[in-house]
Amino acid sequence: MIRALVVFLALAVLAAAGAWLADHPGRVVMDWRGHRLETSVAVLGVLMAAFAASVAGLYRLWRWLRGGPARLGSWSSAGRRRRGYAALTQGLVAAAAGDAKLARAQAKRAEAMLDDPSLTLLLAAQAAQLDGDHAAARQHFSAMLQRPDTEFLGLRGLIVQASRDGDRETALALARRAFALRPDTPWLLNTLFELQTDAGQWREARQTLQHAVKRGVVDKAAGRHREAALLLAEARQADGAAALKLAEQARGLAPDFVPAAALATRLQAAQGNAKKARRTAAAAWALQPHPEIAAAHAAIDAQAEPAQRLEAVKALVAGQPQHRESRLALANVAIAAGHFAAARDALAAAEGDADGRVHRLLAKLEESEHGDTPAHRAALMKVLDSPREPRWICTACHEPAPEWTAKCPRCGAFDRLEWRN
Numbered sequence: 001m002i003r004a005l006v007v008f009l010a011l012a013v014l015a016a017a018g019a020w021l022a023d024h025p026g027r028v029v030m031d032w033r034g035h036r037l038e039t040s041v042a043v044l045g046v047l048m049a050a051f052a053a054s055v056a057g058l059y060r061l062w063r064w065l066r067g068g069p070a071r072l073g074s075w076s077s078a079g080r081r082r083r084g085y086a087a088l089t090q091g092l093v094a095a096a097a098g099d100a101k102l103a104r105a106q107a108k109r110a111e112a113m114l115d116d117p118s119l120t121l122l123l124a125a126q127a128a129q130l131d132g133d134h135a136a137a138r139q140h141f142s143a144m145l146q147r148p149d150t151e152f153l154g155l156r157g158l159i160v161q162a163s164r165d166g167d168r169e170t171a172l173a174l175a176r177r178a179f180a181l182r183p184d185t186p187w188l189l190n191t192l193f194e195l196q197t198d199a200g201q202w203r204e205a206r207q208t209l210q211h212a213v214k215r216g217v218v219d220k221a222a223g224r225h226r227e228a229a230l231l232l233a234e235a236r237q238a239d240g241a242a243a244l245k246l247a248e249q250a251r252g253l254a255p256d257f258v259p260a261a262a263l264a265t266r267l268q269a270a271q272g273n274a275k276k277a278r279r280t281a282a283a284a285w286a287l288q289p290h291p292e293i294a295a296a297h298a299a300i301d302a303q304a305e306p307a308q309r310l311e312a313v314k315a316l317v318a319g320q321p322q323h324r325e326s327r328l329a330l331a332n333v334a335i336a337a338g339h340f341a342a343a344r345d346a347l348a349a350a351e352g353d354a355d356g357r358v359h360r361l362l363a364k365l366e367e368s369e370h371g372d373t374p375a376h377r378a379a380l381m382k383v384l385d386s387p388r389e390p391r392w393i394c395t396a397c398h399e400p401a402p403e404w405t406a407k408c409p410r411c412g413a414f415d416r417l418e419w420r421n
Contacts, residue, residue: 125157134161152181159191171195179208186217197407197414202234228254229415233406235263243267251280256287258419259404265296274300278315285326286319290419292404294329306337324350331361340369356386392417 125140138161144154155178162171172195178188189212196205206227213223228250235246244267250260261284268277281297284290297316301309313333317326327346334343343365350358363379370376392401396413404417 129157134164137161152178155181156188168195168198172199183211184215186212186215189215189217194414197230198412200233202230202237202406206230224253225257226415228257228260229406232257232260232263235267241271244271251284255284258284258288258290258292261288262290262292262296265293266299269296269300278312282316282319285316289317289320289323289325289329291325291328294325294332298333306333309333310337310339322349328357328361331365335361335365335368338368340365354382354386355389356383357389359383359386388421390419390421393420 128137141157231250
């Protein structure tokens with residue numbers, strides 16, 4: 001709107017000027033070296049305007065001719081960039097498709113045409129990896145560390161290389177450096193946590209885990225269980241009050257985590273607090289009856305009379321009296337106390353889902369009550385044909401473990417041992 005108004009005013013001024021000149025034509029006379037030139041003011045104005053336009057046009061033509069070489073160079077550079085980016089794109093596609101030969105050729109072409117190492121180094125490194133040239137890949141990734149815009153990608157490549165070579169110490173150092181650059185990257189948090197647990201750095205792994213939970217990389221419930229496992233692993237390496245504090249922290253994070261409850265029970269009893277140890281075992285049993293809790297509880301009263309131990313077990317299983325593990329724990333102590341009828345009643349309720357433990361207790365009961373009888377030997381034979389008993393199984397490699405540990409003793413996976421058949 002404003003521009004239209006300006007144009008309109010300019011035209012109005014020119015029209016007014018033209019009208020004024022028409023009313024006052026005037027004359028211009030020029031004498032130069034014996035020649036006289038006479039014309040009107042209007043014609044002279046037109047001639048001067050034409051002369052000015054010609055001079056301006058010649059000047060622009062001179063500027064254009066002068067900048068010709070630069071334009072030719074620019075067009076040439078633009079063409080090289082287009083071809084370089086095309087080679088880079090084709091190289092990345094080839095790398096994604098696993099074509100190492102084409103990826104490497106396009107990487108060299110892109111490097112020759114593009115003066116931008118941040119774009120070409122990654123492609124060159126990926127092409128070298130696909131080609132199995134790990135030394136060249138490491139060289140390219142190391143070169144990427146010298147540039148701020150490619151340092152993180154270079155670190156990732158070197159972490160993968162070090163892990164592949166089994167150099168976990170170098171991989172951990174590189175992961176720490178990458179974490180300082182981008183602490184919220186999901187793959188990095190998982191990698192750093194794995195490397196820290198692999199190295200047994202439980203406290204550092206807890207810090208990484210807490211950061212991952214805070215950033216939403218790890219689910220809160222899974223994070224609590226993993227942190228409990230880390231605390232328990234650290235407690236097993238500590239002594240005295242420090243070990244007990246860590247075990248109790250683990251149990252507080254995951255009350256149904258059997259290994260934490262069992263260790264806390266043992267450590268409380270070892271420090272002379274048998275009453276607290278019994279409460280801990282009973283609370284854990286109410287959530288998750290388990291043989292390890294029964295064993296830890298039995299150790300509290302290991303020197304007591306069988307009848308006293310039977311009463312203690314009754315108090316332990318009061319929270320889950322009908323559970324199969326409760327009946328087995330009662331039967332075991334009842335046999336030792338000579339309460340054969342109570343033991344038989346408990347085992348009779350468990351025989352519907354009998355495994356090796358049930359048949360071993362039946363054999364023990366028969367031997368304790370009647371000696372080496374055919375019934376005793378028949379119970380022993382049934383142990384061989386019994387279904388597999390529950391045990392710690394790694395959900396990563398599916399191999400059994402003799403006891404719970406933070407890392408699978410077979411494959412090294414962290415917090416993957418579960419109690420099952």
